Amino acid sequence: MKKIIILLVSVIVSCALHAQQPARPSLVYTDGFDLNLVGQAFPLSKSYHRIDTALYPEFPPVIKRLLTHSAGLVISFKTNSPRITAKWCVTDSKPGNNMTPIMNKGLDLYIKRDGVWEFAGVGRPEGACNEYVLVQHMNKAEKECLLYLPLYDKVKSLSVGIDSGYQITKGENPYTKKKVALYGSSITQGASASRPGMAYPARLSRDMGIDFINLGLSGNGKMEKVVANMVATIRADAFVLDCFANPSPEEITQRTAYMVKAIRAAHPAAPIILVQTGPRESGNFDSVINQVVRLKNENTRIEFEKLKKEGVQNLYLIRGDELLGRDHEGTTDGVHPNDLGFDRMLQVIKPEMAKILQ
Amino acid sequence: MKKIIILLVSVIVSCALHAQQPARPSLVYTDGFDLNLVGQAFPLSKSYHRIDTALYPEFPPVIKRLLTHSAGLVISFKTNSPRITAKWCVTDSKPGNNMTPIMNKGLDLYIKRDGVWEFAGVGRPEGACNEYVLVQHMNKAEKECLLYLPLYDKVKSLSVGIDSGYQITKGENPYTKKKVALYGSSITQGASASRPGMAYPARLSRDMGIDFINLGLSGNGKMEKVVANMVATIRADAFVLDCFANPSPEEITQRTAYMVKAIRAAHPAAPIILVQTGPRESGNFDSVINQVVRLKNENTRIEFEKLKKEGVQNLYLIRGDELLGRDHEGTTDGVHPNDLGFDRMLQVIKPEMAKILQ
Structure with missing residues (x-):
């Protein structure tokens, strides 16, 4: 009898609870x-x-x-x-x-x-x-x-x-101020943000109200002519090349001028921004990796200065050495920024972009 | 004939290249x-x-x-x-x-x-x-x-x-200054650092030279008596409870005093630090999640004040509200800090720990 009463009470309480919670909409x-x-x-x-x-x-x-x-x-x-x-x-x-x-x-x-x-x-x-x-x-x-x-x-x-x-x-396109084509590497594509909205082009877009088009090509931002020609046809207000992690130092020398000139030919006045590759933290103790990174950044700088000398206007260089801070904690795997590394990249890149794109 | 010559030259060049590279040690x-x-x-x-x-x-x-x-x-x-x-x-x-x-x-x-x-x-x-x-x-x-x-x-x-x-x-134990038992949640265990060395107890240890023992129990830092009794037997110089993400608000009320007193009984002078749970960014727009987090932190504070009133000495509370900054970007999934969130946690926790543990 006691058990039956407990059961009945349970059923009543359960019904009452369910009656309180309206059925969830489909x-x-x-x-x-x-x-x-x-x-x-x-x-x-x-x-x-x-x-x-x-x-x-x-x-x-x-x-x-x-x-x-x-x-x-x-x-x-x-x-x-x-x-x-x-x-x-x-x-x-x-x-x-x-x-x-x-x-x-x-x-x-x-x-x-x-x-x-x-x-x-x-x-x-x-x-x-x-x-x-x-x-x-x-x-x-x-x-x-x-x-x-x-x-x-x-x-x-x-x-x-x-x-x-x-x-x-x-919804509307939330980024109506400008459109910027951002051609690059795995880092541009978003490795190793913790979630899609933390990729650095996404953060730049939200922070600046500018539509940064993510053309990061993991391991393959090598400035092939066919790809450079495609990028040059994009109707953008500015172009960023953050690809220099991917080509060899020699390929940087051979290909940078072609890509910059292809863009310049199609967009006579658009700012073109070269971003040197950031530190490779896997090279913090590995002496070979460090040499290669230094050579890539040196060759990027040389190409930039050659192009300026040849009269290419509205061409900018953002230096890579300070992109991840100085404590070597800014990557997930020694190469790709974690969210802390991306945050530090933004602290360097955003003010420079703001100056150039204003 | 031409093909044979090319083949011969290739073989010679290849041999020469290999001869230049000393055999890699095993x-x-x-x-x-x-x-x-x-x-x-x-x-x-x-x-x-x-x-x-x-x-x-x-x-x-x-x-x-x-x-x-x-x-x-x-x-x-x-x-x-x-x-x-x-x-x-x-x-x-x-x-x-x-x-x-x-x-x-x-x-x-x-x-x-x-x-x-x-x-x-x-x-x-x-x-x-x-x-x-x-x-x-x-x-x-x-x-x-x-x-x-x-x-x-x-x-x-x-x-x-x-x-x-x-x-x-x-090698030696690099952290000889002090040993601190850090009992906690998935966040303590290290979700969602990008690599093992980025878990916040690991970063604290490296930065402070203190051996923070990681007792993070993903989803299960619920202060059960049996676990509290085990933690109390650890020969540590101080104890941190960063577990309040896991118990329900009611469990916090029911269990915190037991755990603190179990530790205090075994370690009459050791600092005991309660760390309120950080913001749940998945509750940035979800009103229910926010209520629960507020209640957990409120109950943690009430228990802390009761224990102080009862005369428990060397008991500290670190507030949770500012642990992840204010832009809601500090998590991987709305709950677990990414490396940016952990970096912000350290900016709050480290100076407080330094004051208490010096």
Whole structure:
């Protein structure tokens, strides 16, 4: 009898608790292509690739593959939903040992508050296809949102979920001041930020209101003529070459002038900024690595001065030696900045960019 | 005929090139147990676990498992070898989506230069068993080295390789000033540092010359009596409780006094430092998460003040609200600090620790 009473009481309490919690609204998904995809050099139709490489058959295969990674792409939308979720599919490639899966294959949501873009939540990947609550329990005011796509994988499909009964609409491109093409290395692509929104071009864009187009090509920012020619066709207000980690010192000597002149020919007045490669902390004790880095930066400086002497105007050089601070703690693996290293890079690069781009 | 000549010339050039490069010395491996293993609360025989959990049958299984992770363990050695490599085996567990495999399962080498521990190289894991060159091309002076073990996996075996013809010997414990038991959460264990040496207890140890014993228990720093009793038996000069991310607000109220008094009973004069939990950036827009964090920190403060009132001396509280800065960029996933967040934590915690522990 006592047991039956306890059971009955439990059922009543349980019913009462459930009655207090209204049933959770169901989720309604909107395809990412029906929102505003920002960050492509040339707007593409229904593709999360950075460049339509079918247009560039002569590109090396590895560069074609890297340009399918969604580094720097952002979906801009507005919603008043208290909950925002995402469904997305990437490839089944193994995450890099110097990367978090969140950065490699995951999502990163920012929301504007009082005019500033602030972190709201991540999409954690568990497999090739994922569904995740990015943020919930928000107030019902309409918010501007930016969803950063994975830095080191290809997005095959993506949709944004909201609670039924609320609205989601295309957002604006939040970076209307200027558009800057940022051609570079794995560091530019975002290795080894902890999540997509922490890649340094993403941070520069949010901080400066400028659309930095991420053309980081992991290990392959080698200024091949075919790639230089493509970069030169981008309708940008300025061009940054942060690629000098990738070519050999000799390739820097052979290729820098071609790339700068190709850009200058197409954009007579656009600032062109060369960023020397930062310290290689794996060379803190390894004497060979250090020599190579010094030679790369020396050759970059020589090419810069030659070009200035030849009369190339609006050409700038940002020095590399202080990009990661002085305590050797700014990398994940001796090469790629961690978020601390990227923060230090920004402290050097941002004021210089601001001066040049104002 | 022309082809034969080209072939002959190639062979001669190739031979000449190989003759110029002296044969690389072979590697000689030393078992990690024959070097100096630092960072265990109680020295264990031939084990890379943090605690011998066979001695604590009453511990919850998850805590037993977490205490087999090598977070905070370091191998101290000296060598004059120009090259240092490692062979190590961990488990085949899947890396966390908020962790780099280097941090989760990899190695991190520091070398002392002019009295300061500086980053030298990492061991990148590819599978359960790995061999990797941590650093090479160094000068032949004898160096003091610290090899950090994985933060979130169990090390089954480890050996350090040097070039044949050189010496490797046990190093000293580099942290002789004081020993501090640092009991805590996943954040204490090191999520989400980019590599093992960037966990905040490791950074504190290097910076302060104090042996911070990492007792971070991912998700499980809940101050259970059995665990509190074990922590109280550690022969430490001070105790830090940075666990308040894990217990519920109610558990904080129920358990904090017990743990503090257990430590105080065994160590009448040792400083005991409570560190409030830092901001949960996933609660930047989620109103529920924020409420819970506020309640945890409020309850921690109330317990602290009760204990002070009861006459517990040498008890300190470090506030949590400013631990990650104010721009909401200091986490990998909304919860766990990235290296930027850890750097900000250190800026708050280190001066307070220095004052208390001097």
